[in-house]
Amino acid sequence: MGWASDKGQASIPQVRLGNGVMMPVLGFGTYGLRGDVCMESVADAITAGYRLIDTAKVYQNEEAVGAGIKKSGIDRKSLFVTSKIWVEDAGYEPAKRAFQTTLDKLQLEYLDLYLIHRPRGDVNGSWRAMEELNTAGKIKAIGLSNFDQTQLSSLTAGAKTKPAINQLETHPFLQETGELESLRTAGVQMEAWAPFAEGRNGLFTNPVLEQIGKKHGKTVAQTVLRWHHQRGVIAIPRSSNPEHRRENLAIFDFKLDADDMHKISALDENRSQFPEWT
Ligand SMILES: NC(=O)c1ccc[n+]([C@@H]2O[C@H](COP(=O)([O-])OP(=O)(O)OC[C@H]3O[C@@H](n4cnc5c(N)ncnc54)[C@H](OP(=O)(O)O)[C@@H]3O)[C@@H](O)[C@H]2O)c1
Structure with a gap:
């Protein structure tokens, strides 16, 4: 992991995550943005220079985020897209299904980052599913959200992959x-x-x-x-x-x-x- 210097960078600097994946240090959040407002906001954010876009199943805007990405005309490879598994999808099989639905809604072939949104339910099962999707190249980096140190340690104790x-x-x-x-x-x-x-x-x-x-x-x-x-x-x-x-x-x-x-x-x-x- 390393924090890139700003020096001489016209665009948004990136940080190297623990697994070597590069991530922009500043991104665009989409909580509460829906429908056309969301689509236009995402497309315009990309035009303005944002490359990291953060969404989640529970925001109910993954389709609009995907439409905004499409509308921007950006090369997918230069974007960094994050989504998250909601509580109701905790567990190995549900997490795999939820991931595919997220991907379909976003009209993407892979995610750059997929997070467990909250430390509830069978998060170990979710993590195993995410590790497999990571190995298969469907997710570039996997991580957590709203986990305290105890919850993080308990998840990683039996895991092959450290959260990014x-x-x-x-x-x-x-x-x-x-x-x-x-x-x-x-x-x-x-x-x-x-x-x-x-x-x-x-x-x-x-x-x-x-x-x-x-x-x-x-x-x-x-x-x-x-x-x-x-x-x-x-x-x-x-x-x-x-x-x-x-x-x-x-x-x-x-x-x-x-x-x-x-x-x-x-x-x-x-x-x-x-x-x-x-
Ligand atoms: N993992 C989680 O549990 C979790 C929870 C909440 C959020 N998130 C993610 O984090 C992202 C950011 O958090 P957030 O959306 O809750 O809130 P936020 O980014 O802290 O704040 C958004 C508010 O700030 C205002 N704002 C933005 N830029 C401004 C500026 N330059 N001057 C004045 N006001 C400005 C916006 O109003 P205008 O629209 O008028 O600019 C909006 O009301 C979310 O969108 C979501 O992607 C994750």
Whole structure:
């Protein structure tokens, strides 16, 4: 696993995952986007420069995401597409069936990354199915989402393949610094969901983030995404606004200094902004 340098890169930098697969460090989230809005948003995100697209069965938008990819006309090989197994599909056979349905809906021949969405049900059975699909080349990398250290260790204890990713709720109000360190030690890349906390807790008007952004001539959104990047965390912000989508890509031409990072560290409240989901 290695975090690529930004130097001299016009496009989005990539990180090498534990299994050698390269993944963009910034992507486009699609939770809550449906139908034509989703299709147009995905197509435009790709046109704007995003190469990592994050969806899930439970978002009920895999068909629209697939249509957006088609509409963009992008070469499939330059895209990195992630989807996730929902709880009802936990287990060896259900996971295999769910994967094929996901692939069909997305109109793709393979996925770049497939995650177990939540640590519920027969996740060991799901993992065996994912390992086989990985070996068969149908999934380039396999990983987890919302697993704590105990759940991750219990899954990997009997597994042949180490997870490439753990996708967790992470933003300035829930920084998960301990998880980040443990995952780094284990060679598992951390990915942030809700990198803006969906704007909850006043994120976009937070005075500390506003002041740091102003100092660099950047917005709060760009400041937060740059903070994720400098911590070595992949972020997948979602936006239905074309200007926001472009704004969120412009984070590779400035650097937060130690004082900025320290001030953002102090915003950690160590609590989820989505208690309704746990
Ligand atoms: N694994 C999991 O359990 C899990 C759970 C939740 C989400 N996810 C993934 O993570 C992705 C990101 O999380 P999320 O969608 O929940 O929330 P998010 O990316 O933290 O926040 C999205 C919100 O931020 C706003 N926004 C985006 N860019 C902005 C900008 N430059 N300025 C001002 N506002 C801006 C958007 O509004 P506009 O549309 O108006 O720009 C939207 O309301 C999801 O889409 C999904 O792919 C995974």
